Amino acid sequence: MPPLCPMQSATCYLNGEFLPLAAAKVSVLDRGFIFGDGVYEVIPVYGRKAFRLNHHLQRLQNSLDAIRIDNPLSNQEWQQIIDTLIEQNEGDEQSIYLHVTRGVAQRDHAFPAYTPATVFLMSNPLLAPEPTTVALGIKAVTLPDIRWLNCHIKAISLLPNILFRQQAIDSGSDEAILIRDGMATEGAASNLFIVKDGVIITPPKGSQLLPGITRDLIVELAQQHQLNCEEREITEQQLFDADEIWISSSTKEVVPVLELNQQTVGGGQPGPVWKQIYLLYQAMKQELRNGQHK
């Protein structure tokens, strides 16, 4: 048997109880297990404070509404659970995984009546890469976006996304950039930005991509600092013609893509606009650690 992973002793939360991860058990009839019937959030924690928690809780509400699960907890209750989880786990920087399913019921595609939702949260270490490592960038490949048209829902059923990511890795890359109807949408687990002639461009929010919290923050930071930023479609051709390409997510922050389909992007160096946004993002994190804002 492979050794238990060290995280097994970490404290998690399951349906009202804080307990070691190794002791947390869910029924095999849970609809999350049977159907992938649930939604999730990943919330970064800096200086033991959840970053942009209200934004994550609002997106959780939107995802729950979209799949018709009543939110089992109030925002205050979510906040309390998350604060306790942060307190009970090691590390000033953590990543909180939050997961809600439609609960345990006899297997039937139709929704069960009166079944309480399953609520599970765990904390993972958040290992933000060193600035020098981030600046090495990542490699990406384009893949056809074969997902459904509800990509704005942060659904736990991630089969296409894991296959995209694995296909990228199998071809020697780190991330897949998805193409639907000739447009670049997002990454397997990240949002997409390009820079062309000094203008930052990211696809508009809609059913074809997840409204990333990091994406929104980058747009906000760009606007606050008078950087040119447009939310509009990116054609496949524009992606290949870009001066800079970045991907963003709560765990990866904002990372330059320096190779796309084995072709160098931006001369193989991170661009000046990425550098600016990266530094602004780091400053935000530092302000949160200093207790200046949420």
Ligand code: PDD
């Ligand atoms: N994923 N698009 C997809 C498909 C994602 O799965 C993610 C994040 C993002 C970026 O969203 P945010 O900035 O809110 O993290 C975009 C998380 C990190 C995950 O599945 O682990």
